[in-house]
Amino acid sequence: MPRSLRRLVHLVLFCPLSKGLQSRLPAVKVKYLLVAWFGILVASWVIYMQYSSYSELCRGHVCTMLICDHYRRGIISGSVCKSLCEEKTLSFQHCLSTSPTHQVYSAVWKEKALLVKCGIDESMRGETGPDAPLLHDNNLYDKPTRGTSMDEFRAMLHSFLKDSVGEQSSLGTLVTRVISLADVNGDGKVSLAEAKSVWALLQINEFVLMVALQDKEHAPHLLGFCGDLYVTEHVAHSALFRLEVPGWLQPVFPEALGVALNQWLAPAWPRRARITIGLLEFVEEVFHGVYGSFYICDASPRRVGYNSNYDFKMADLQSVASEATVKGFLRGRTCEANADCTYGRDCTATCDRLARQCNVEVVQPNLAKVCALLQDFLLFGAPSDLREDLEKQLRTCVTLSGLASQMEVHHSLVLNNLKTLLWKKISNTKYS
Numbered sequence: 001m002p003r004s005l006r007r008l009v010h011l012v013l014f015c016p017l018s019k020g021l022q023s024r025l026p027a028v029k030v031k032y033l034l035v036a037w038f039g040i041l042v043a044s045w046v047i048y049m050q051y052s053s054y055s056e057l058c059r060g061h062v063c064t065m066l067i068c069d070h071y072r073r074g075i076i077s078g079s080v081c082k083s084l085c086e087e088k089t090l091s092f093q094h095c096l097s098t099s100p101t102h103q104v105y106s107a108v109w110k111e112k113a114l115l116v117k118c119g120i121d122e123s124m125r126g127e128t129g130p131d132a133p134l135l136h137d138n139n140l141y142d143k144p145t146r147g148t149s150m151d152e153f154r155a156m157l158h159s160f161l162k163d164s165v166g167e168q169s170s171l172g173t174l175v176t177r178v179i180s181l182a183d184v185n186g187d188g189k190v191s192l193a194e195a196k197s198v199w200a201l202l203q204i205n206e207f208v209l210m211v212a213l214q215d216k217e218h219a220p221h222l223l224g225f226c227g228d229l230y231v232t233e234h235v236a237h238s239a240l241f242r243l244e245v246p247g248w249l250q251p252v253f254p255e256a257l258g259v260a261l262n263q264w265l266a267p268a269w270p271r272r273a274r275i276t277i278g279l280l281e282f283v284e285e286v287f288h289g290v291y292g293s294f295y296i297c298d299a300s301p302r303r304v305g306y307n308s309n310y311d312f313k314m315a316d317l318q319s320v321a322s323e324a325t326v327k328g329f330l331r332g333r334t335c336e337a338n339a340d341c342t343y344g345r346d347c348t349a350t351c352d353r354l355a356r357q358c359n360v361e362v363v364q365p366n367l368a369k370v371c372a373l374l375q376d377f378l379l380f381g382a383p384s385d386l387r388e389d390l391e392k393q394l395r396t397c398v399t400l401s402g403l404a405s406q407m408e409v410h411h412s413l414v415l416n417n418l419k420t421l422l423w424k425k426i427s428n429t430k431y432s
Contacts, residue, residue, distance in 0.1 A: 296370070
């Protein structure tokens, strides 16, 4: 806490009005002064809380120091190492971290806005959820070891990716994609430093998904890496709603006011329809894709974004998990209630209370979660000739089940009906 701020707090708390001053001032002025002191006290507390939170959450300098130390010692490599550690042309801008273990910064590199992500702590390595980041420790870059052949490294990658995305016929293509990414200097070979870097990155759920979904229009694109630090494209609007009330203010901030403000700040309805079509396309892309199926395990507005052209983009992929990962987490897990069978925020399966074990089928599919989100985002301000039909289709969508018997035909039918309804309304306009 800064010295000047400590002195201010001390003055407010321990220096009340003197009796002589009270006798010379009218009572009403004393009341005003007390109110002003109370305001200063509250403001000081808010400033202190913000300062403490920032210093705890934002440690990008530590992340840079660790990465560049490993780079200079020849342990790691990457396409942005030189820019970050030697040329200093990759410059951090604003801290966007929500966890001290997972650093996120807006940055500028080659005159392009982007995001930099890096993990720096060891305390949460035991987490198995989708938000668990890679953390710096002594074993971070211990694989592969010196003397590992290229064939052995390829086998390591194949085994790891099989566990990550499941047994897929296209797994060999994904392995080749990772090896190509690791070959930073493009010499057709993978050095030990390059191999250690890409292996460390593969321990991060979001990185694996970005590699698997790199050809998908609506997934954030990987732009570079250095060790386990990686750089992604910047999404202009990183949340579906522009106003997010801080947790400490929520008890005194009326929910209705927040909803009203978000509706007032939201894009025009045709632009929201365009964003929605992109979101539905993403749901379609991750449903039985080339590398299997993926679940959206946190379908909240803060995970869903769009660019300056109102094209949908996932703000990040930390909330997305492969079907193999989710089922692996649920299989054999003991439970007392359905809540015990939850991966991430809302990938929930049922609990077999007789066997006291989780079933592996997720109850609510991606589309149903997305439609629940769209009820708040899309219905207000909808054209009158469309609203009734749109409301009906969203209600049908929200009730979709994750059971395998319903997933194939019904899922696709509901999704296509929604896309067609919205596209007909905005096609042949400036919003299409």
